[in-house]
Amino acid sequence: MAATRPGSGATSELAASVGLTDDDLIGMYRVIATARAVDERMWVLNRAGRIPFVISGQGHEGAQAAIAWPLERKKDWIAPFYRSIATCLAFGMQARDILTAQYAKAIDLSSGGRQMPGHYGNVANNLVSLSSPVATQMLHAVGIALAAKIRKTGQVAMTSMGEGSSNQGDVHEGLNFAAIHKLPFILCVENNGYAISVPVERQLATPNVADRASGYGIPGVIVDGADVLGCYTAAKEAVDRARRGDGPTLIEAKVIRLTAHSSDDQQTKYRSAEELAGLTANDPLPRFRAQLKEAGVLTDELESQIAAEVKKDIDEATDFAENAADPDPSTAMQWVFAEQWPGETPPAWGFGGSHGTEGHEGDKSAAEGAVD
Amino acid sequence: MALKTFIEAIRETMAEEMRRDEAVIIMGEDVGLKGGVFLATDGLFGEFGGDRVIDTPLTESQIIGTSIGAAMNGLRPIAEIQFADFIHPAFNQLVSEAARMRYRSNNGFGVPMTVRAPYGGGVHGALYHSQSVEAFFAHVPGLKVVIPSTPYDAAGLLRSSVRDDDPVLFFEHKKMYRSVRGDVPGGDYLVPLGKAAITHPGTQITVIAYGLMAHYALEAADVVAEEGISVEVVDLRTLRPLDKETVLSSVKKTGKCLVVYEDNRFLGYGAEICSIVAEEAFDYLDGPVTRIAGPDVPGVPYNHVLEDWFMVNPEKIADGIRKLAAY
Structure with a gap:
């Protein structure tokens, strides 16, 4: 079978089977490959002492790209979580936006260097700013969906989180409210089996998070997170349902966590070597690549071309982020509110201080004891 | 000039703001048909309907958290917490989320939300219907905290709060709801936030x-x-x-x-x-x-x-x- 060329609008049997074009499939593949490559770069930079902290999405990328795909960029909303690199890339962020966040530079689109890496979100892409207390974003997405319904904008709001976060009370309160009002809302739980070190058996009394959906009278759908097109199909159905006004859906994607929880975690303390070795069988990247090749959508040539483009993109983004300016302390009291308040007292030491990289470069404390 | 009780000034100001701006909605427990346990929203459900005066389940975190989300998507919610004593389940949403949203997004997002809650004792409310909670929230940069004492100020400050682009906690001493009366002029006057x-x-x-x-x-x-x-x-x-x-x-x-x-x-x-x-x-x-x-x-x-x-x-x-x- 002859491979389709990007931009040709061709539709292979595989693409047609899920109502997409080959460009969509290649687009998803590119997001997944970029997310993986950015993620791997982050770890290299961390271990080289260039960036203090990494929190990773490796293993989640297939589900993330596919589930974000049916949502409309710059119209619909996503409240992501800290592993959502592929989600953010699928929704409009670029590798450069991820890497400037890793370096916490002034130009960082998500927070201007104020937040830890992994807290992606920016208004230009309708990606909600994220905090660290888990699952708080649940209610923001539900509120966005409520506003969409009241304002009749036709928007859909989705949030994603791990199965660990799904145990928080805000998730219950949000699902209940979204279901009562049939809000255009989707909860995507990316279940990788661990809340840092605590395995899923000690987090859930039922085998699946999706089992809880029946308690809210909404569909709970389980998908294999390595089956990219299966994830897409489930998400498409949920988006259509939400857009029709039929209410929320809970999608649970069974994914794998290929890395430690973060650069400060040593997962060999709680995961066996056998378990870690077996993970690659469910890695979405090689699986999707093989599927696309078998369907004739991706050739060796196109694969190499995409790999080279992704590498170039990430190399340039790394250099850009490395050389970008740090935020200036004179800006540190800005944007507490929309306007300046003279009543807020600046610190006794003013706004001076080192503007250099001293302080975190060469600081190995973040990586201490973390060997994955 | 008309002589009004403290709660009348609050209720009528909310109604005026809702007539003025259809982005203003009210969310809280019993705020609908009942009009709130203190009747602060009495009649608003009838005038504005269930889409804009929303009875919630007993879920304070949800009231605040969804108000934050709605505020980020074009609305200006007035969230009512039935008693200030019950605001604590929403503490995380207020302190970790509403207060920090603008700062942490480097002015990308704001949360134009007003949270109203009756506070204070002297009404036989005991431990859980009498608390003063202002210190918890006034401590947090990113939250504005307003406590009016007259019907005139309540109306003017509530207007300023609803129109403010940042989260405002608006605490009303419940003993004053019907015991305090004062002149409230007609018209769209504002009392600015941050002025004693x-x-x-x-x-x-x-x-x-x-x-x-x-x-x-x-x-x-x-x-x-x-x-x-x-x-x-x-x-x-x-x-x-x-x-x-x-x-x-x-x-x-x-x-x-x-x-x-x-x-x-x-x-x-x-x-x-x-x-x-x-x-x-x-x-x-x-x-x-x-x-x-x-x-x-x-x-x-x-x-x-x-x-x-x-x-x-x-x-x-x-x-x-x-x-x-x-x-």
């Missing part, structure tokens, strides 16, 4: 108060005036941002400062006022910066004798003024 008012000019002692205590401070000022003590009462109106200028210029004039608050004394909001006065008006002080505040017990007890013991009142404030005047 001198409600009783005087020369010898500055008494700083807010909410119900602003009334009690006025009563105490009248009592001690007969004894020849001239008191200047500053009603803060907005706790954060604080109108430091009015506070400090009054203290610099009188040389003495008494801070009054109903909340527990230890680390209460007034402690910060004392600290600012001590730091920034030291050269002008002619006596210790003092406080009259609620006792440090975990709540207002129910029995009326115990409740009376807990509550700050004009007599207790007058005693504090006399002691300070003796310096």
